[in-house]
Amino acid sequence: MTMIRALFAGLVAIALLGSVPASAAEWKEFTPEALAAAQADGKPILVDVFAAWCSVCRAQNPILVKLTREPKYRDLVVFKADFDTQKDDLKALNVRSQSTLIVFKGGKELDRSAGDTSQISIEGMLDKTL
Template sequence: MNRRSLLALITGAALVPLMRAAEAAAGFLHYKAEEFAQMLKNGDTIVIHVHADWCPTCTRQLVTLDQMAGEAAFSRVRFVRVNFDTDLDFLRANRVSSQSTIIVVKGGHEASRFVGVTRAGEIRTRITAAV
């Protein structure tokens, strides 16, 4: 392995904890079945981001979703991150077949679902209309 590859590997590994901390700070929750079930039972409005760490589309979506999660206008909305590679029970139960899926649940029912959208304005418009 050359020096440039090694440096990239080390830098990438160092950024993962920072990225996870940024997610938590922005108000994202990592999917946990019990907590999610309670949110549904409570009738919470939930924006679900089905992502994969290796997905460039998901990464582009994350920029807009992070901004929205930190805005006062969405303070009553729960933002949940579902891992496409590990949260298989969620994927089956909710008929999700692709990463980069965004689902909005309101009052216990799916209000919107879209896949692969990366334009900030379109993401905002679709989520705002659903919540």
């Protein structure tokens, strides 16, 4: 009976681990210090500037979640920045509106968009970081 329980526990553990993408991008809260650290490490980076009330931001979110679960973005660091509460921090990035997406490779900005809800063009932006 103990062996059956151990086997069952092992199968449950495998099933649970299998449901979590092992190679998904890392999502973090935006801070200037965290961004600077990722840039210094030469990481591929996406800064997602959102506002809770923004319908475009709500449309972008499932696209970003889906794309960043793909194995090719496993090294991508995604910073979620709140447009309403982090305005001072975002000034350094010259962010003027919510629903802004900015991609970096290390310290170099590669592209940015505002209001884009096309999965194809968002994926194109993310691909620049590879």
